[in-house]
Structures are given as structure tokens and as C-alpha cells.
Amino acid sequence: MSTASETFEARLSRHHDELRWLYMELYNNGSMFAELIDTIRTYALARSGALQKSDASREQNPSWYKGNNLLGMMLYIDNFAGSMQGVRQKLDYIENCGVNYIHLMPFLDTTPGKSDGGYAVKDFRTVRPDLGTMEDLVSLTSACHDKGINVCMDFVMNHTSEDHEWARRARAGEGEYMSRYFFYDTFDEPALYEQTVPQVFPTTAPGNFTWLEDCHRYVMTSFYPYQWDLNYRNPRVFNEMMYNFLYLANCGIDIIRIDAVPYIWKELGTQCRNLKQVHTIVRMMRMIAEIVCPGILLLGEVVMEPEKVVPYFGTVDKPECHMLYNVTTMASTWNTVATRDTELLRSQLAAVFALPRQYVFLNYLRCHDDIGWGLDYGMLARRGITERAHKQYLNDYFQGCAGWSNSRGELYNADPVTGDARFCATTASLCGLEAAVNSGDEAAIDDAIRYDVMLHAYMFMQSGIPVLYSGDEIGQLNDYSYHNDPQKADDSRYIHRGRMDWDKAARAEVPGTVEQRLFTQLRHLEHIRRTEGAYCSDADAQVLDIEDPSVLGIQRSYQGETICGLFNFSEYDKTICVPYTGVDLVTGESDGAGDHIIPAHGFRLLKRTEQ
Numbered sequence: 001m002s003t004a005s006e007t008f009e010a011r012l013s014r015h016h017d018e019l020r021w022l023y024m025e026l027y028n029n030g031s032m033f034a035e036l037i038d039t040i041r042t043y044a045l046a047r048s049g050a051l052q053k054s055d056a057s058r059e060q061n062p063s064w065y066k067g068n069n070l071l072g073m074m075l076y077i078d079n080f081a082g083s084m085q086g087v088r089q090k091l092d093y094i095e096n097c098g099v100n101y102i103h104l105m106p107f108l109d110t111t112p113g114k115s116d117g118g119y120a121v122k123d124f125r126t127v128r129p130d131l132g133t134m135e136d137l138v139s140l141t142s143a144c145h146d147k148g149i150n151v152c153m154d155f156v157m158n159h160t161s162e163d164h165e166w167a168r169r170a171r172a173g174e175g176e177y178m179s180r181y182f183f184y185d186t187f188d189e190p191a192l193y194e195q196t197v198p199q200v201f202p203t204t205a206p207g208n209f210t211w212l213e214d215c216h217r218y219v220m221t222s223f224y225p226y227q228w229d230l231n232y233r234n235p236r237v238f239n240e241m242m243y244n245f246l247y248l249a250n251c252g253i254d255i256i257r258i259d260a261v262p263y264i265w266k267e268l269g270t271q272c273r274n275l276k277q278v279h280t281i282v283r284m285m286r287m288i289a290e291i292v293c294p295g296i297l298l299l300g301e302v303v304m305e306p307e308k309v310v311p312y313f314g315t316v317d318k319p320e321c322h323m324l325y326n327v328t329t330m331a332s333t334w335n336t337v338a339t340r341d342t343e344l345l346r347s348q349l350a351a352v353f354a355l356p357r358q359y360v361f362l363n364y365l366r367c368h369d370d371i372g373w374g375l376d377y378g379m380l381a382r383r384g385i386t387e388r389a390h391k392q393y394l395n396d397y398f399q400g401c402a403g404w405s406n407s408r409g410e411l412y413n414a415d416p417v418t419g420d421a422r423f424c425a426t427t428a429s430l431c432g433l434e435a436a437v438n439s440g441d442e443a444a445i446d447d448a449i450r451y452d453v454m455l456h457a458y459m460f461m462q463s464g465i466p467v468l469y470s471g472d473e474i475g476q477l478n479d480y481s482y483h484n485d486p487q488k489a490d491d492s493r494y495i496h497r498g499r500m501d502w503d504k505a506a507r508a509e510v511p512g513t514v515e516q517r518l519f520t521q522l523r524h525l526e527h528i529r530r531t532e533g534a535y536c537s538d539a540d541a542q543v544l545d546i547e548d549p550s551v552l553g554i555q556r557s558y559q560g561e562t563i564c565g566l567f568n569f570s571e572y573d574k575t576i577c578v579p580y581t582g583v584d585l586v587t588g589e590s591d592g593a594g595d596h597i598i599p600a601h602g603f604r605l606l607k608r609t610e611q
């Protein structure tokens with residue numbers, strides 16, 4: 001057996017030349033490169049025995065995450081269970097949900113009221129004190145590993161909090177630290193940037209720079225004014241951030257979500273998004289991970305149109321991220337909910353299904369962020385639909401005031417100038433459960449549950465890894481209490497970041513309750529997904545040609561087995577002709593070829609038994 005040191009050298013030798021080449025191309029600094037290698041060696045040797053073992057076994061089986069057995073859930077530690085120790089006590093619940101991958105939303109130290117939900121990190125090596133300690137993190141990850149649960153965390157690379165030590169020292173005028181950010185004495189250069197760089201938060205944090213009254217300088221802040229963009233032209237920033245990454249990896253993290261990755265390189269005269277240096281940095285990070293902690297997966301957060309997303313997978317020879325979010329599919333799904341027209345979604349799914357199978361997407365209905373209406377407006381334009389009017393319709397629909405809608409939710413960053421707005425709400429409220437429960441309308445409640453389950457069944461049928469948003473398994477509704485919290489009131493994303501309602505969760509055990517009906521149906525779907533091989537990432541997936549535009553058909557085939565899913569986005573029952581005899585995967589009953597009724601907002605999952 002080779003020692004940790006031999007293993008490190010062997011892994012390093014596989015990547016050394018390319019890593020050095022890219023590093024020198026970006027920084028032309030041999031001594032900083034030497035420091036990088038020496039330091040990552042210490043992280044490799046400091047990895048625990050258990051993590052080294054898992055690295056070795058995952059290295060042997062690099063497709064370990066591509067099957068049909070991973071199910072994720074994203075959760076806020078405080079909302080879910082108060083603290084890291086609390087989450088540890090709730091691992092049975094997580095297991096009971098069929099979940100074996102949890103994304104712990106940002107938990108590193110941050111300044112209350114200036115935290116952007118934890119995405120303004122004050123210290124990359126300290127857990128937010130009210131959530132626990134680094135030791136708690138290590139014991140939580142190891143308890144998760146004992147249960148076969150993978151742990152994901154955010155690595156916020158683009159910026160630090162203004163209260164991070166580097167920022168404080170920069171603010172005090174220490175040149176060494178100022179060079180880790182973008183500082184300007186006058187607005188001349190920022191003004192040039194503003195000509196080409198779009199705004200992330202046009203209403204809640206307009207512009208890309210912040211004036212610092214105390215030091216009489218501007219600093220670049222693409223997100224909130226207290227999130228200072230890091231300057232990756234400085235190799236010290238790159239090296240230190242890689243050390244932070246490895247430090248966290250050594251706490252037992254399995255999946256690192258690289259937050260806001262497209263933004264990390266800035267160049268005057270550009271949009272400062274997706275520049276080629278970003279890819280160089282991600283590629284270097286991937287190699288560093290493969291050298292030090294090959295059991296880790298990199299998940300890129302690229303909330304952009306499909307042409308911008310896919311390059312973050314890199315190439316077969318030079319991979320970058322292991323996984324990316326299927327963001328356009330998510331937005332197109334909600335577009336279909338509002339329009340009952342699957343055309344856009346079909347074309348989006350067909351495009352994703354045509355991509356190489358080694359590309360693994362994370363599929364989701366809702367997450368902690370808003371839904372941005374990033375749709376194929378070229379396609380809509382060909383049907384005479386304009387972008388602005390369509391976004392207006394979608395936002396009206398989901399607020400429940402257009403198009404026979406039962407949805408409830410709120411706008412996010414409504415920009416009066418462009419007319420643009422994004423949207424926030426929980427899955428259940430979007431599906432009409434909130435309105436139905438409030439009006440006590442049993443038929444509407446049934447319909448909302450059916451819709452919610454159908455959307456999950458469809459999401460599970462996409463290629464990749466499904467991720468649930470905590471609370472969705474029991475149909476948590478929008479939480480309007482953030483309106484009364486001055487630290488949150490401006491950010492409507494808090495509407496879907498409510499506390500986990502454990503009384504509601506307990507009702508998942510009580511037959512006939514809304515929670516039980518949702519929970520058990522989702523569990524059943526998870527079971528089907530896990531037991532049917534055609535759900536794996538390697539399966540061939542296709543969009544079926546169905547005449548009725550409100551019904552989506554997906555077929556997956558793998559090793560001679562074929563399953564087909566029919567999903568009805570309309571409020572009417574639909575009759576669809578199925579070409580083969582099969583067995584209904586939900587009821588277990590045999591079904592002949594021919595006409596099948598798909599109930600309003602319902603679905604059928606069929607496994608072909610003969611031609």
C-alpha cells in the first residue's frame with residue numbers, strides 16, 4: 001500500500017505540467033506556484049484516514065455519483081434544526097426522506113444584517129457561532145458519512161464580507177490587502193465598468209461599486225455593497241482561496257458548490273461574466289481537488305443561459321465542474337405551469353438530453369434563490385410573444401392575478417426601468433396549495449397536491465441528480481413573516497426561506513393529511529427512481545412527440561428497459577395514446593397500449609413490457 005505522501009506525488013505528477021502551465025499563464029509567478037504546491041501537499045497529508053479511504057474508492061469508481069441513487073436536499077441549518085448539532089439529531093428524518101446528499105446552506109461566519117443569507121463570508125474557517133463550531137461540522141459530516149449521506153457546502157469565491165479580515169485591513173489602507181480587492185480613488189474607471197457590466201440586484205443593490213466614506217475610495221461590489229469582489233489577478237488571492245477550499249474539504253465536505261463562479265474574473269470593456277480566465281481558475285481548482293481530495297465533487301453555480309452553462313463542464317480531457325444546475329429547465333418548467341404550453345420546455349429538454357452523458361445536471365424545482373425568467377425568448381418571438389409582456393404575464397400569473405391561477409408568491413428585484421422582475425415562492429404555494437388551504441376548498445387542495453407530486457415526478461425523470469428544497473416534501477407554504485424583520489424585509493427571497501415546521505412534518509405520519517399525502521407519494525417516486533435502472537444518468541432520454549401541447553412526454557431507455565412519463569400541465573384531463581403495453585410504475589398494474597387518461601395536473605409512469 002502506498003503512503004499518503006506517495007499517493008499525493010502520484011496524483012500531482014498526473015496534473016503538474018498542466019497546472020503549472022495554466023498558473024504561469026495567469027500569474028507568471030514561479031515562487032507563488034511553488035508555495036501553492038508545498039501548501040496543498042500539507043492539506044493532502046492532513047486529510048483524515050476515513051477521507052483518504054473514500055478518496056481512493058471514489059477514484060477507482062469516478063462515476064460514483066452518476067447512477068440513480070443520489071437524492072439531494074438543500075436546507076438552512078438554523079431553519080431546519082437550529083444548529084449543526086440539531087441537524088445531526090435530525091439525520092433520521094433526512095434518511096426517512098430518502099435523501100443521501102444534503103446541501104447545508106451557508107453556515108460560515110457572517111455579519112447579521114449584512115449577510116446575504118450567509119453569502120457574505122467573514123471567515124472561511126469559522127462556523128457562525130449560533131450554528132456551532134468547526135468541530136461540530138466535522139462531527140456532522142462524519143455522522144452523515146456513517147449513514148451514507150454526502151454533504152455539500154457553498155464556497156463563496158467571488159467576494160468576502162466587508163468584515164472579513166482582508167477587507168478590514170484593506171479599508172485601513174494596508175496595500176497588501178487593498179490589492180486583494182478592486183479599489184479606486186475616483187469614479188473614472190468604475191464608470192467605464194458600469195457601461196458594460198449588468199447589475200445583479202438592480203433594485204436591492206444597484207450598481208457594481210460602493211463608495212466608502214471612511215477611506216474615500218470606491219470598491220467593487222457586484223452583489224450587495226457589503227460583499228467586496230475579490231481580485232483574482234492577484235495570485236495571493238487565488239492561493240489563499242484554494243487553501244480555504246482545501247481546509248473545508250478536509251472537514252469532510254463531499255460537494256463544493258462554487259458560488260457565483262461566472263463572476264470571478266473582471267476585465268474592463270466586458271460584462272465581467274464567464275471570461276476565459278474563469279475557466280482557467282476552475283480548471284486549476286479541479287486539478288487541485290483531484291490531487292488533494294479526489295473524492296470531492298465540484299458543483300458550479302452558473303445561473304445563465306444554456307450556452308454559457310455547458311462550458312463549465314470543461315472537456316473530456318480537461319474537465320472543470322462535475323455538476324451544474326439545470327437552471328433553464330427549471331425556469332422553463334414554471335413557464336409551462338403558467339402557460340400550459342410545453343413547447344419551450346420540450347425544446348429545452350431535448351437540448352439537454354442531446355448533451356454528452358458524462359455531463360451531470362442538478363435538477364430542481366425550487367431553491368433558496370428567486371426564479372429568474374431566463375427563457376428562450378427567440379423561440380417565443382417567433383410566436384409573436386415579446387419578452388417584457390411575457391415576463392409580466394408570468395409574474396402576474398404566479399401572484400395569482402392572471403390566467404386562472406391559484407399561485408401565490410412575490411416579485412423579486414422588480415426593476416421599474418426595464419420592467420424586469422424575478423419571482424419567489426415555495427413549490428407548494430406556486431402549485432396552488434396555499435390558496436386552496438386558505439379557502440378550505442378540498443377539491444383545490446387535491447388538485448394542488450396532484451400538481452406538486454406531478455412536478456416532482458417529472459423532475460425526477462430528467463437526467464441527473466434531483467435536489468429537493470427542504471420543506472417541499474411536506475408542502476411548506478410561503479412564509480410572510482420576513483416582512484416584519486428589518487434585516488430581511490427588503491429581500492423577498494426570505495418568503496421561501498421559512499423555518500421548518502416540525503408539527504407539519506409530524507403530520508406526514510398521519511393518514512389523510514396534506515403532508516402525509518405529499519410525503520408518501522414523493523417517497524414512492526423516489527423508490528421508483530432508485531429501483532428502475534432507466535433513471536440513471538447514462539440512460540438514453542428523449543422527449544416524446546405528443547400532439548397535445550399541454551402534455552409532456554419523456555422516455556428513458558437503458559440496457560433494454562424503457563420507461564415513459566406523461567405529465568399533464570393542464571387543468572383538464574387529457575387522453576393520450578401510448579404505443580406500447582406496460583406496467584404502471586405507481587400502481588403496479590398492467591396497462592395495454594392505446595388511449596390513457598392523464599388526469600388534470602397528473603401524470604403516468606409506464607414501464608414497457610412488450611412492443
Ligand code: GLC
Pocket residue numbers: 116117119120156223259260301368369
Ligand atoms: C449566489 C447565491 C445567492 C447569493 C449570490 C451572492 O447566486 O445563490 O443567494 O445572493 O450568490 O453570493
